[in-house]
Amino acid sequence: MRFLVLTLTVLLAACHGNYQRNIHGNESSPYFFVPIDSTMKLTKPVTIPANTEHIFFQDARLMTIHDVNRYLPYCELQISVPRARAQRVDPDEFVIFRVYQMSKFQLASNGIMRVGMKDDDADGEDFQLMATVMELYSERQPEVQRLLCAAWGLPQDMSFVTIRMIREQLAGFFQLTLQMGDQPSSNVRIPAQRTRRNVLGY
Helix, strand or coil, rough: CCCHHHHHHHHHHHHHHHHHHHHHCCCCCCCCCCCCEEEEEEEEEEHHHHCCEEEEEEECCEECHHCCCCCCCCEEEEECCCCCCCCCECEEEEEEEEEEEEEEEEEEECCEEEECCCCCCCCCCCEEEEHHHHHHHCCCCEEEEEEEEEECHHHHHHCCCCCCHHHHHEEEEEEECCCCCCCCCCCCCCCCCCCCCCCCCC
């Protein structure tokens, strides 16, 4: 029994060491996720169009949903409530207090992406969205809620966007600072109702 426990301990230590060397800190790995308490610093103002609650970033450019190439990585900044007038988001530092991932399927028929779950009897190609969602908080702009970074593709070819991809989409607008040590990268206190949680394990 003691031999079994010792063997398991050695194997776990080896796995942890392999993770530290090959994944943790590797921004090109789809398995290295944004840690909570990281920060997103908006360096220039952006405007959310009227009657919408989001604006998109792709390849370091700001765009509306109609201009986004859904087959390439992109990020989406979301606010809580759309308004009749355009809303400006000012330069600010946002704390990432919750991180999770989601995926969903859409059916593309005749080159058009259609929302909905897969229909086995339908003609067309089944596509999958793989998204990393980062919940944001700022004391000055609490209406700014989250950044979603994602890409569409065939399920057999898909993986979640990497931190490197996220940086590339947001370049020139957001600066991401990862929380990698024991000290928080920001002194902002998150309200109690906004639970700090990394659903991805760390």
